[in-house]
Amino acid sequence: MKAYEGRAAAVAGTGRDPVNLPMIRHWCEAMGDRNPAYAGPDAIAPPTMLQAWIMGGLDGHAGGRARPYEELLALLDEEGCTSVVATDCEQEYLRPLRPGDEVAFDTVIESVSERKTTKLGTGHFVTTRTDVRVGSELVGTHRFRILKYAPARRKQRERRPRPVVNRDNAGFWEGVREHRLLIQRCTACATLRFPWLPGCHACGCPDWDTVEAEGTGTVFSYVVMHHPPFPAFEPPYAIGLVELAEGVRIVSNVVGVPYDKVRIGMPVRLEFRRYDEELTLPVFQGVAQ
Incomplete structure (x- = not known):
């Protein structure tokens, strides 16, 4: 599985919509963020919206998963790691996004961990790195980590303690x-x-x-x-x-x-x-x- 590190997870992806004020407004309302930098004619997008501009939605987007990533997931499935959970993400911001910017991205498999044991089960942490660009300019990086694991067998539910019964009760x-x-x-x-x-x-x-x-x-x-x-x-x-x-x-x-x-x-x-x-x-x- 280490051979998949550095290989593509998504190629030539594009955002479904340009950066736009309505989405910025909805995001700020949902987050309760009233920073004036996110409103008006000179508005910028909140940095934490980086991933929002590259999400594919229900219908996906141009530039989907690359074959190496599909192969890696299939290999993990064969190993019994059929369940998945997102564990964490990291973002790095290089310049603000502004309304009208059209984003593109490429994603690589950055790392695959050795087999790990967790409370959920045993499996591998897979980290992908997505580079987000406007034109040829790198504007941000998004690292996303999942755990592909084989679910641990659940212990039989423990019984409640028994009441103390004596001659008085x-x-x-x-x-x-x-x-x-x-x-x-x-x-x-x-x-x-x-x-x-x-x-x-x-x-x-x-x-x-x-x-x-x-x-x-x-x-x-x-x-x-x-x-x-x-x-x-x-x-x-x-x-x-x-x-x-x-x-x-x-x-x-x-x-x-x-x-x-x-x-x-x-x-x-x-x-x-x-x-x-x-x-x-x-x-x-x-x-x-």
């Missing part, structure tokens, strides 16, 4: 498996409690029964988890302290609405979400306000 998790959210109730003073405890925090009585939550509530407080990332979770996501209609509070995910739309006081409704063949968890569907 086993009844709660049995209820979850049956899609019932059970709340402890003291048989002496009828105080409801959550999370589950071995005795009543109000009167100390060790005896209890359960009531089933109706499943409605509101967000009492919440946080949005951005970092650190953790296997089986996809940040950012909202974790809510939900006050149930029965008066107790439970911590769980707020789902069904964008994380940045969760608000204190937002009404939520219980649902049971299955994450794998063994794990079902109670979560709360939010209602955007």
